[in-house]
Each structure stands twice: as structure tokens, then as C-alpha cells.
Amino acid sequence: METTVINPWQWQDERSYVQAVEVKQAEATLYCSGQAAVDADGKSSKDDMKDQLIQAIQNLEYVIHEAGYECKNIVRLNVFTTNTTELFTCFDVFQDWVARHGIKQASTLLQVESLFETLKVELEATVVK
Secondary structure: OEEEEEOOOOHHHHHOOEOEEEEEOOOOEEEOOOEOOEOOOOOEOOOOHHHHHHHHHHHHHHHHHHOOOOHHHEEEEEEEEOOHHHHHOOHHHHHHHHHHHOOOOEEEEEEOOOOOOOOOEEEEEEEEO
């Protein structure tokens, strides 16, 4: 597999994403449903945004690894949140995770009116190998 990052500007670097990712000769592609702070029993978290973000990241990692993929090969990562202001108070958690795995992903961040039950943040990824 060969990936090429397309960044005509530099400002997105501070925000931990890229403008586009081209993938050539991929062996397979994994499309992950949105992962949120839901425990193994299916119970939605009532925790604060930071704790929910941490759990959503852990759940996404688990799905990716169970499928035999690696987080470093995430090429698209959409973030849905019920409150962008609250998310930005703990966005360093997200940025540290992206940096730790060397992820270079195209991203969209959307504030939505609501997510399922008590959820505040959801991560939707596309991963290649």
C-alpha cells in the first residue's frame, strides 16, 4: 500500500489532520461505524466529554485491532460531537492519540444536536492496509 498526503497549506498541521490522503494499491479497506463511549455491555456513558473521548478512542482502537488493522493506517476520521466548545477543552487527548500513532487522516468535525442516549462524542474511521 502507498499513501500520499496532500496538504496545499500548513495551517491544518496544528489541528492534527491533513487535507487529503491518496491511497494506492491497498490490500483491503475497513469502514468503521461511529465509535462512542459505550461499554462492553452496551451501556452509554454519562461521563464528561474528556472521559467519553478517551472511551471512544479505546473502542475505535479495539475495533480496528480486532479486524487486523493498525491505527496508523486510518486515512479518514470524522468526529461528531454535541458540543465543540466542550470538546476543544480536551482536544489534546485526541491530538496526542493521533500523534502517538502517526496518523495522517482527512477529517471532518461536526457539531450535532444529539447523539445516542447520553453520548457526547463519536469517532467514525476508514482504515486501509
